[in-house]
Amino acid sequence: MKKILLLVFIVVVLAGVVVLLMTNKATMEKRAKSTVRLETVPVTAEKVKLSSLDEELTLVGTAYAEREVNVVSETQGRVVALYFDVGKSVGAGSLLAKVDDELKEAAYNIAEANYEKAKKDLERYKALNKEKSVNDAQLEQAVVAFKSSESQYITTKRQLEDTKVKSPISGIVTLRNVEVGTYVSTNTPVANIVDISSLKIKVNVAEKDVFKMKTGDKVEIKTDVYSEVTFIGAIKNINSKSDEAHTYPVEIEMKNNSRSPLKAGMFVNCTFNTVKSYSSLVVPRVALVGSIKSPQVYVVENNKAKLKSIVIGAIYTDIIQVLNGLQPGENVVTSGQINLQDNSSVKIVK
Numbered sequence: 001m002k003k004i005l006l007l008v009f010i011v012v013v014l015a016g017v018v019v020l021l022m023t024n025k026a027t028m029e030k031r032a033k034s035t036v037r038l039e040t041v042p043v044t045a046e047k048v049k050l051s052s053l054d055e056e057l058t059l060v061g062t063a064y065a066e067r068e069v070n071v072v073s074e075t076q077g078r079v080v081a082l083y084f085d086v087g088k089s090v091g092a093g094s095l096l097a098k099v100d101d102e103l104k105e106a107a108y109n110i111a112e113a114n115y116e117k118a119k120k121d122l123e124r125y126k127a128l129n130k131e132k133s134v135n136d137a138q139l140e141q142a143v144v145a146f147k148s149s150e151s152q153y154i155t156t157k158r159q160l161e162d163t164k165v166k167s168p169i170s171g172i173v174t175l176r177n178v179e180v181g182t183y184v185s186t187n188t189p190v191a192n193i194v195d196i197s198s199l200k201i202k203v204n205v206a207e208k209d210v211f212k213m214k215t216g217d218k219v220e221i222k223t224d225v226y227s228e229v230t231f232i233g234a235i236k237n238i239n240s241k242s243d244e245a246h247t248y249p250v251e252i253e254m255k256n257n258s259r260s261p262l263k264a265g266m267f268v269n270c271t272f273n274t275v276k277s278y279s280s281l282v283v284p285r286v287a288l289v290g291s292i293k294s295p296q297v298y299v300v301e302n303n304k305a306k307l308k309s310i311v312i313g314a315i316y317t318d319i320i321q322v323l324n325g326l327q328p329g330e331n332v333v334t335s336g337q338i339n340l341q342d343n344s345s346v347k348i349v350k
Helices: 002-039 102-130 136-161
Strands: 040-047 049-072 077-082 095-099 164-166 171-176 189-206 218-222 231-238 247-255 267-284 296-301 304-309 311-315 319-324 331-335 344-348
Touching: 040 296, 049 171, 049 311, 095 189, 102 136, 189 231, 189 267, 218 247, 267 331
Parallel strands: 040 344
Antiparallel strands: 040 331, 049 189, 049 267, 077 095, 095 164, 171 189, 189 247, 218 231, 218 267, 231 247, 267 319, 296 304, 296 331, 304 344, 311 319
């Protein structure tokens, strides 16, 4: 009886082992099929293509007024009137200030009267000389008297005019140096005026880039103050001598925008198109794997993802220039790289 029970027990155990082995086999086969399916990674891809590029260089510059004048007094005396304020626009020739002119006006009136008398005397002496009523010596004395009075008249007239301080240019007042009652002398500063209808932009350009530029080249100018406005300027001058940092001062001229005016002293971003419309291979920026220093991309060949190292050039917002490592028409993976390794099986999906 014991032998029969033992035999039954052995048969049951063997049957359990067989069932367990068959179950494990089915599970492994199922997992294997699943693994095979997972080894084919779905990706998107784009072809390497030739594209027309502009080589751009963006530098920070400073805006300066095209013209700036320090207005000074050309006479001495006390300021009796002012006709301008800081921040206000003034026209060329407009009156800014007036200096006490009482004595100068009196001197001018005397000189004017003497001049008019000497002029009439000279005309009379010329007529009398023709009639031989006065000799040549008397006529010469009349000529000398006229010239002397004329010189005095011109001098006092200029001195009277100098009591009126005028703006030599149209522009905006940035500084007022005097008040009513201030005593001024010759060359005393009265005001500072800048003309910002046109601006000069000054930038420093590295020696490797300055040789790509020439006078007359167009420059795009932007500022954070007017982020949506693009100003257009042109290179006016390229200095032939570098500074201590081995950069070359470049001057750009531009017309100011009356609706969105730049001010003198502002920082601006200047973009130079140093080389225009050259053809080069490009790939989408999202295709790049790894760092900019060691760039790589996955190229699809016969449904396999091949990891290739490339040499890149200019980097733009959406694309990267490829200098070496790829050929036109090759498919580079643009999404799904995170699931790839070299020689992974892939399927391109749209």
